[in-house]
Amino acid sequence: MALLFLLPVIVVILVFRFIPILYAFVISFYKWGITGPTKFIWFSNYIKIIHDAVFWRALGNTFYYSLFSVPLNFVIALFIAILLNQKVKGLGVFRTIYFLPVVTSIIAVSIVFKWIYHPRMGLLNFVLNFLHLPTQTWLEESRGIFQMMTGGHFPIKGPSLALMSLVFMSVWKGLGYNVVIFLAGLQNIPDYYYDAARIDGANRWQSFWNVTFPLLSPVSFYVLLMTTITSFQVFAPVWMMTGPPPGGPLGTTNVVVYYLYENAFTYIRYGYASALAFVLFMIILTLTLIQRNVTEKKVYYE
């Protein structure tokens, strides 16, 4: 009886989720190109990954992307949600505006931002020009931001300005989702906590750190986790906006998922790409577990 109800679910999951994952695991031990599996090569694909400089570069870029986009998104979204929670008029209108980019496709957004970032005719450089700030080449700039800011005196180059352009865009696009989640979380905090804090003589800053922040921590944890996981899967903006070839300039925007895609569908190395997919999975899983362990000690459940 139950099996009958679950039949569609089980069949689809088995054929399109479970079997592919097992299959990928098997493939990752083969030399597998356009002619199919040619040779069982044990861990050679994985060993090759360890020695693959392009992979490490892509992983580094992905970490940079995550390291900048996640905190920016988190802090700005929380800040806006707190502002919106101050009983402002037009809350619905603001929320709608902030949410609009979330439902807009990443493809249309990539096109528009590529145009805004245009080094000669872009809107952004026009605004910088207007404010008497130096214009930039944005997506075409391969120099690292630390390198640019210190004139090359800082030992670490940092993410290229091209990669940071993708970071800014991702913050713009993803912000509204987190604002809505934070706002719902804030609205769940009962007023009497704040009243009690005020009676105890807490100022706004103290009541934020001692009331809002701990009570919001489960929501914060969710936002942090989801934003991190999503940031590690960035692909479309790289494909759409960078290069040619995508990942440029000088490979500074090449990310793990793009590298995986390139190996599978440009170079037709299915075995190697499958091994990359597993490595990506392990990285995301590890990050999830680390974040869970670190945060669990600090998350306060009511």
Next chain:
Amino acid sequence: MNKIHFNLSKFVIYLLLILGAVIMIVPFYWMITTAVKTPAESIKFPPTLWPSHFVWSNFAKAWKEANFGRYILNTLFIAFTTLAGVLFSSILGAYAFAKLQFKGRNILFISMLGIMMIPMPVYIVPGYLVLMKLGWIDTFYALIIPWTVSVFNIFLLRQHFKSIPNELYEAAVLDGCNHWQFLWKILVPLSKPMLVTISIFSLIGSWNSFIWPLVVTNSDKIRPIQVGLAYFMQEQSTNYVLLSAASTISVIPLILLFFLAQKQIISSYAKSGIKG
């Protein structure tokens, strides 16, 4: 004194919120105004902030050159067949997990949630190879069937079904209902808001899906809109008037859906976050 301070902080709050809102709106404004400029005006620097002529025919041109009629039909077909599958599989699956007793129910449910945790890019290579074995590459099957089950939606609907008391089922049995009839005649009508939520998520997901259709399609005949738009970008590369017009066309249906159901959409996303 206190009153003035209060108003000042309100003023700062509104100022920041409006500044933020402007930043959110500007890219949309820029897309739409670029879409109606002449090519010559679009590449002027400094740019004109308001188009001097409105060339509405740019939309018709983009529609034709980008083959949008085809893409939109394809996308609608994919979106609604996927939705039908998602609703059917989620309703049945959620019912089994919420109301039926069977061996290994919890293990099955937890392992399904575990599979859901595996990120999408991990699938693209093995999924592609499985579809190749099935001979489904560049067919609608490849775009629809793998996405007709959503564990996330089963989870949402299961929570909802669980909240409906079992006494209702016992009463229905007395009236001669079996599980199948009880589900479709009583439970489903009671779950309309949740089903609307699921439908909205599913339609937005289908309309915006990119990486999977990019990988499994080769021909224009079945390509959905995002992939079509992406290839249009590669063809046109620097013609931002046409590209903006095409982007505007691709964005409008979803923005309409969003404005029609924005309360529902925003609260669904908010709830999905809190429960997730």
